[in-house]
Amino acid sequence: MFSKKYKQEMDNIKINADVKNGVLEKLADVKSAQNEKKYKRSKILWRIGTAVTACIIIAAAVFVNQNGNNNINSAPEKDLSASGDLIAAASYDVIFNRIEEVRKQQNYNKVEDFLLEGSIVTADDIMLYTKNEAFATGTNDSDASSNKGSSYTETNNQVEGVDEADIIKTDGKYIYALYNNKVQILKAQDGILTLVNTLYLAEYFDYASNMYLSSDRLIITALPGSYSKTYIVILDITDPANAKEISVCEQSGYYQDSRLIGDTLYLITNYNINYTHIYKDNPKSYIPCVGEKTKAEPVSADSIYMYQCDDFEASYTVAASYNIGDGKLKSTQSVLGRCDSIYCSTENILATRSCYHSDENTDKNYTVVTRFAISGGNIEYKATARIDGTLLNQFSMDEYNGNFRFVTTVTKYTKIENNKTDNNSRMVVMQSTNTSTELHILDGNLEPLGLIKDLAPDERIYSVRFMGDIAYFVTFRQTDPLFSADLSDPENPKIIGELKIPGFSNYLFPFGEGKLLGLGMNADESTGITECMKLSMFDISDPANVTESHKTSITDTLNSNALTDHKASLIDQKRGLIGIVCYTDSGCYYRIFRFNNGFEKIAEFPLQKQDCFLTRGIIINDNFYLIEGSRASSFTLNDFAPVSTVKY
Amino acid sequence: MYERNFAQIAFEKHSDTVYRLAFARTKNKADADDVLQEVFLRYLKTGKKASSDEHELALLIRITINCSKSLHTSAWHKNTTSLDEGLQANEYEHNDTLDAVLKLPLKYRTVIHLHYYCGYSVEEISKIIKTRPTTVKSQLFRAREKLKKDLEGVEL
Numbered sequence: 193m194f195s196k197k198y199k200q201e202m203d204n205i206k207i208n209a210d211v212k213n214g215v216l217e218k219l220a221d222v223k224s225a226q227n228e229k230k231y232k233r234s235k236i237l238w239r240i241g242t243a244v245t246a247c248i249i250i251a252a253a254v255f256v257n258q259n260g261n262n263n264i265n266s267a268p269e270k271d272l273s274a275s276g277d278l279i280a281a282a283s284y285d286v287i288f289n290r291i292e293e294v295r296k297q298q299n300y301n302k303v304e305d306f307l308l309e310g311s312i313v314t315a316d317d318i319m320l321y322t323k324n325e326a327f328a329t330g331t332n333d334s335d336a337s338s339n340k341g342s343s344y345t346e347t348n349n350q351v352e353g354v355d356e357a358d359i360i361k362t363d364g365k366y367i368y369a370l371y372n373n374k375v376q377i378l379k380a381q382d383g384i385l386t387l388v389n390t391l392y393l394a395e396y397f398d399y400a401s402n403m404y405l406s407s408d409r410l411i412i413t414a415l416p417g418s419y420s421k422t423y424i425v426i427l428d429i430t431d432p433a434n435a436k437e438i439s440v441c442e443q444s445g446y447y448q449d450s451r452l453i454g455d456t457l458y459l460i461t462n463y464n465i466n467y468t469h470i471y472k473d474n475p476k477s478y479i480p481c482v483g484e485k486t487k488a489e490p491v492s493a494d495s496i497y498m499y500q501c502d503d504f505e506a507s508y509t510v511a512a513s514y515n516i517g518d519g520k521l522k523s524t525q526s527v528l529g530r531c532d533s534i535y536c537s538t539e540n541i542l543a544t545r546s547c548y549h550s551d552e553n554t555d556k557n558y559t560v561v562t563r564f565a566i567s568g569g570n571i572e573y574k575a576t577a578r579i580d581g582t583l584l585n586q587f588s589m590d591e592y593n594g595n596f597r598f599v600t601t602v603t604k605y606t607k608i609e610n611n612k613t614d615n616n617s618r619m620v621v622m623q624s625t626n627t628s629t630e631l632h633i634l635d636g637n638l639e640p641l642g643l644i645k646d647l648a649p650d651e652r653i654y655s656v657r658f659m660g661d662i663a664y665f666v667t668f669r670q671t672d673p674l675f676s677a678d679l680s681d682p683e684n685p686k687i688i689g690e691l692k693i694p695g696f697s698n699y700l701f702p703f704g705e706g707k708l709l710g711l712g713m714n715a716d717e718s719t720g721i722t723e724c725m726k727l728s729m730f731d732i733s734d735p736a737n738v739t740e741s742h743k744t745s746i747t748d749t750l751n752s753n754a755l756t757d758h759k760a761s762l763i764d765q766k767r768g769l770i771g772i773v774c775y776t777d778s779g780c781y782y783r784i785f786r787f788n789n790g791f792e793k794i795a796e797f798p799l800q801k802q803d804c805f806l807t808r809g810i811i812i813n814d815n816f817y818l819i820e821g822s823r824a825s826s827f828t829l830n831d832f833a834p835v836s837t838v839k840y
Numbered sequence: 841m842y843e844r845n846f847a848q849i850a851f852e853k854h855s856d857t858v859y860r861l862a863f864a865r866t867k868n869k870a871d872a873d874d875v876l877q878e879v880f881l882r883y884l885k886t887g888k889k890a891s892s893d894e895h896e897l898a899l900l901i902r903i904t905i906n907c908s909k910s911l912h913t914s915a916w917h918k919n920t921t922s923l924d925e926g927l928q929a930n931e932y933e934h935n936d937t938l939d940a941v942l943k944l945p946l947k948y949r950t951v952i953h954l955h956y957y958c959g960y961s962v963e964e965i966s967k968i969i970k971t972r973p974t975t976v977k978s979q980l981f982r983a984r985e986k987l988k989k990d991l992e993g994v995e996l
Binding site for chain 1: 842843844845847848851855856859860863864869873876877880881884935937938941952953956957987991
């Protein structure tokens with residue numbers, strides 16, 4: 193049919209993205225629009241502009257990718273203390289020289305360890321350490337996500353009082369939804385949704401990633417196209433329909449993680465240096481810069497602590513704190529060496545880095561932990577330590593009563609003698625691998641206190657939850673032991689329970705009195721092959737005798753962001769509701785389960801497959817709101833009758 | 841800050857519609873790009889949003905038609921139409937239906953586009969381009985006759 197064909201063919205005529213952006217930009221400036229020259233001339237200039245920009249972006253990407261891992265062959269630096277703690281740089285020159293060393297390392301033939309005296313914690317060393325300095329610290333309430341008493345859903349934070357960034361935020365009156373470089377601000381009044389404002393960020397940032405909401409402030413973290421710095425946009429939203437910009441701050445590096453505690457925003461970025469483009473007399477070329485946008489200054493040398501790791505590279509972990517009231521930088525500390533994971537309590541930030549140790553006999557993984565104290569918004573480097581194994585995620589770490597607890601997966605590769613060489617005449621090494629789980633307790637100064645080793649051999653960690661004196665963690669290879677560890681005596685941690693069930697949990701959430709909710713997967717008992725998603729409720733009223741009191745298999749669901757993102761799911765302990773995105777063969781659904789002595793599916797909403805993992809469900813008073821990429825819908829909470837929908 | 845003015849919001853909504861009408865009229869992407877920009881700049885210069893969403897789209901279509909009259913396309917293009925058709929070989933996927941429409945005279949392909957792509961009725965088209973309905977009807981009729989000849993066997 194003609195009309196169908198014509199429509200189809202016309203639909204293929206699309207506007208070039210550069211053209212689109214160009215027009216949008218021109219439309220932004222009303223005054224200049226009135227002075228618009230003959231469009232033919234401006235068209236030519238603008239076309240040249242885009243060609244040049246494209247070249248620069250490609251060139252930048254090439255430079256960034258040239259950075260690689262390098263192994264250092266020389267003896268330990270003299271400027272590191274014996275205890276393994278780091279020392280601040282005396283001057284920019286010291287840092288420059290350190291980075292220069294990376295450039296000198298060109299070959300991978302020999303890998304030598306950088307053992308620093310007393311910095312590797314082994315079982316024998318534990319016996320010698322009996323320090324237990326009391327250390328005043330904030331509480332670490334493991335029920336942070338319990339929604340005690342709040343009538344609207346908050347982010348599933350790990351630690352109470354420490355807010356984590358998310359793509360959906362609400363204060364019970366307005367819902368802020370970040371999607372595709374736009375923030376939609378919706379008013380939610382008794383279930384009726386109205387769109388009161390949209391913030392367009394695409395012209396300013398390549399990727400707006402996360403938000404925080406705090407009384408009258410909206411904070412957005414974002415990246416520009418070149419990815420060399422991260423921006424924090426602080427807006428005044430006393431009147432959400434008229435958001436006012438308070439300030440934009442910039443910090444060198446790519447967003448790693450952040451937290452909001454009270455009025456202070458903590459931002460941690462990883463900053464890679466292209467060591468072929470650094471100049472000794474230009475600190476801005478190799479020192480991280482922090483501050484207000486366009487006025488960012490290199491941080492002071494004494495705020496940079498120098499790091500050693502077997503696979504050293506020219507990169508920094510940059511930590512900075514900002515006051516969200518006036519939008520100004522408060523303090524900053526950096527470490528020369530990037531980080532992989534962040535844990536934050538009300539008193540401390542732990543930045544961790546996985547490293548790899550290699551010597552004649554064994555290769556193994558270990559983690560370097562750096563502690564920064566944060567009080568009153570000031571970041572202060574305190575200590576560094578190493579522990580065997582690698583951490584799964586932020587939930588593998590915890591601070592309690594002044595001590596730090598970690599659960600790691602330790603992988604050891606034992607070399608077997610072999611005389612083969614590859615094409616480059618390098619020794620080909622045969623390895624046998626074994627894995628096990630360890631639980632470490634370090635004191636406030638990151639000195640070892642207690643250790644449990646060789647747990648669950650041949651398995652690896654899938655989830656961890658610390659709850660005060662007890663730690664629960666799940667390992668898996670074919671069956672899933674859920675371990676309970678008693679940590680009430682930090683120097684003598686003990687495993688007190690082990691529950692073996694098929695499948696595993698990826699996340700564990702406290703779910704009220706004596707209950708622990710597990711989101712994970714079912715697996716075949718004999719082969720260990722995963723089958724479908726599963727919700728488990730564990731009875732932990734007696735931690736030494738944990739049972740799986742109830743469970744439900746979501747048989748059609750093979751995947752869900754509930755398994756990889758602890759903020760993705762609705763966990764409402766007070767109302768006994770769990771909301772998750774289910775990815776099935778027939779499509780994506782948002783499903784709500786109620787737990788009341790058993791799991792029952794009480795609602796299901798079909799979602800568009802595209803970006804279904806960016807869907808969130810939140811509850812405000814007596815209504816349930818489903819926020820998708822391009823629309824928000826509200827329902828009554830008791831029977832999920834639809835109330836209103838807003839498209840944007 | 842970070843908010844969009846009425847012209848930018850209209851652009852987000854209607855850029856594709858305006859672009860495709862501009863393309864149907866100018867027959868090449870370069871001119872369609874220029875018309876696209878000019879249309880929304882002119883809309884911006886009116887100073888305020890149209891009285892309703894329907895009025896806004898109708899207004900944008902009228903502006904598009906005004907901006908894409910042959911006087912407004914580049915003189916170079918006007919003077920070298922035959923050469924252009926060869927150069928445009930790679931601009932879009934050539935297919936019979938689209939080519940046949942683009943071969944029609946300007947006024948015919950405009951009403952064809954408004955009717956078959958935008959979905960407007962004769963009444964609506966006559967209001968938008970300010971022509972009598974009978975004129976629109978006969979333009980559509982003649983356009984269809986021509987198309988039938990070019991696209992043998994295709995139902996209209």
